[in-house]
Amino acid sequence: MMRIECPWCGGRDETEFHYGGEAHIARPEDPDALSDEAWADYLFMRANPRGVHAERWMHAQGCRQWFNVLRHTASHEVVAVYPMGAPRPDHPETAA
Amino acid sequence: MARYSILSLARNALTGHRDWPELWRSPEPKPAYDVVIVGGGGHGLATAYYLAKEHGVTDVAVVEKGWLAGGNIARNTTIIRSNYLWDESAAIYEHGLKLWEGLSRELNFNVMLRQRGVMNLAHTEHDVRESIRRVNANRLNGVDAEWLDAEGVKAFCPTISISPDVRYPVLGATLQRRGGVARHDAVAWGYARGADARGVDIVQHCEVTGIRQVRGRVTGVETSRGFIGARKVALVAAGHSSVLAEMAGLRLPVESHPLQAMVSEPLKPVLDCVVMSNAVHVYISQSDKGELVLGAGIDSFNSYGQRGGLHVLEDQLAALMQLFPAFSRARLLRSWGGIVDVCPDASPIVSKTPVEGLYINCGWGTGGFKATPSSGWTFAHTIARDEPHKLNAPFALDRFTSGALIDEHGAAAVAH
Numbered sequence: 420m421m422r423i424e425c426p427w428c429g430g431r432d433e434t435e436f437h438y439g440g441e442a443h444i445a446r447p448e449d450p451d452a453l454s455d456e457a458w459a460d461y462l463f464m465r466a467n468p469r470g471v472h473a474e475r476w477m478h479a480q481g482c483r484q485w486f487n488v489l490r491h492t493a494s495h496e497v498v499a500v501y502p503m504g505a506p507r508p509d510h511p512e513t514a515a
Numbered sequence: 516m517a518r519y520s521i522l523s524l525a526r527n528a529l530t531g532h533r534d535w536p537e538l539w540r541s542p543e544p545k546p547a548y549d550v551v552i553v554g555g556g557g558h559g560l561a562t563a564y565y566l567a568k569e570h571g572v573t574d575v576a577v578v579e580k581g582w583l584a585g586g587n588i589a590r591n592t593t594i595i596r597s598n599y600l601w602d603e604s605a606a607i608y609e610h611g612l613k614l615w616e617g618l619s620r621e622l623n624f625n626v627m628l629r630q631r632g633v634m635n636l637a638h639t640e641h642d643v644r645e646s647i648r649r650v651n652a653n654r655l656n657g658v659d660a661e662w663l664d665a666e667g668v669k670a671f672c673p674t675i676s677i678s679p680d681v682r683y684p685v686l687g688a689t690l691q692r693r694g695g696v697a698r699h700d701a702v703a704w705g706y707a708r709g710a711d712a713r714g715v716d717i718v719q720h721c722e723v724t725g726i727r728q729v730r731g732r733v734t735g736v737e738t739s740r741g742f743i744g745a746r747k748v749a750l751v752a753a754g755h756s757s758v759l760a761e762m763a764g765l766r767l768p769v770e771s772h773p774l775q776a777m778v779s780e781p782l783k784p785v786l787d788c789v790v791m792s793n794a795v796h797v798y799i800s801q802s803d804k805g806e807l808v809l810g811a812g813i814d815s816f817n818s819y820g821q822r823g824g825l826h827v828l829e830d831q832l833a834a835l836m837q838l839f840p841a842f843s844r845a846r847l848l849r850s851w852g853g854i855v856d857v858c859p860d861a862s863p864i865v866s867k868t869p870v871e872g873l874y875i876n877c878g879w880g881t882g883g884f885k886a887t888p889s890s891g892w893t894f895a896h897t898i899a900r901d902e903p904h905k906l907n908a909p910f911a912l913d914r915f916t917s918g919a920l921i922d923e924h925g926a927a928a929v930a931h
Contacts (some may be wrong), residue, residue: 462859465770467767469757
């Protein structure tokens with residue numbers, strides 16, 4: 420089981436959290452203006468790296484706040500926790 | 516290929532079984548092939564076998580970064596069935612089930628197919644309606660399916676509890692009698708042996724690190740053992756599909772997750788069918804060795820780690836205790852995880868790609884084992900003819916652009 424550092428409540432077990440998938444996917448401002456390919460890319464295509472992954476978590480059984488996490492998808496190591504809306508922090512090991 | 520028979524068994528008994536030939540060679544990779552298949556799991560080996568057998572394409576290499584059949588083909592719970600809801604899925608999975616039914620004879624290798632029947636339980640009114648709908652859809656597609664009420668479930672599987680005094684009592688089940696289990700290793704080994712005998716090179720411990728293209732056309736793969744040229748490259752890498760696709764500049768609608776399974780200590784025969792429950796969420800069968808083989812849903816997060824959280828196993832064991840209180844005394848022997856590539860519509864991708872000469876077979880998610888024969892069969896057709904067979908045409912990569920998704924979250928029977 421992973422331990423995740425909630426920015427508000429501190430370190431808790433993974434079971435308290437809800438996973439929200441890849442972070443930083445912004446809904447297009449004007450979907451009608453997009454090509455089918457661009458819309459499919461927004462809806463369905465995902466980075467899915469083997470390496471450091473930027474992803475969203477929510478502290479479902481605590482403060483119920485969403486936040487972003489950089490986590491390694493092979494080691495499961497959490498390397499950074501940062502607020503929603505903040506840019507992805509620099510990390511030496513970029514996404515594979 | 517030395518055929519197995521009662522005579523070969525007797526002959527080898529005379530020499531103390533020391534002279535059985537190896538199942539496949541371990542050749543050095545040649546500088547180039549017609550087709551390089553990336554991934555030596557069940558689907559990759561089946562693809563190689565059907566390329567050689569059905570299409571006469573024998574200048575083929577299967578390159579595998581680990582050892583042959585060490586990934587999901589060795590990690591699944593071996594359940595085989597074809598009772599999917601939509602026409603497209605029923606067709607491809609039923610084609611697979613028919614191939615399964617002749618596979619031991621075809622491969623001259625006992626894959627130990629046991630058609631014990633697969634029950635998918637219903638625990639709520641909604642489950643009951645959906646299940647009966649699926650039985651009807653299956654029958655219209657020529658897939659054997661029956662609806663059992665709770666008493667029927669108990670008669671078919673006396674070990675199960677149909678007590679009404681639980682939160683989600685068993686109200687009934689769909690039954691596919693032709694469903695069952697097979698020996699997962701034997702499937703991979705049988706396909707590998709058959710492909711090797713037809714001239715396919717199986718190259719283990721050879722990791723693909725790049726996909727070389729010239730003007731939008733594939734020319735080969737960079738590997739840990741040097742460049743291997745290829746007119747066509749076929750990616751069949753399950754959980755690592757996104758990593759390989761990125762080497763070719765492609766993004767996939769796939770996310771990789773751990774899927775865990777576990778077995779108990781061996782018990783006397785106690786369960787002679789496969790039982791699956793979406794609602795309380797566990798699936799179980801008993802192996803030929805007597806172990807109870809269990810699985811359930813994926814871990815929620817993206818991972819390539821081949822392991823998951825203990826709480827996921829606890830959840831499915833809680834479900835098991837409701838369905839089979841008698842198993843509460845069984846001790847678990849081990850658990851493990853595999854990395855499954857999950858598509859948004861819980862259906863696979865068996866497809867050409869925007870890159871000429873590059874083909875991809877992925878997204879089987881939690882249910883790829885049952886599809887091993889039809890996945891290989893349709894993918895081989897797609898590679899050899901450079902166009903999909905009508906069975907896999909609906910499972911193209913561009914369905915995510917066209918919107919023609921094939922939503923099988925219900926029939927997939929595994930939460931994702």
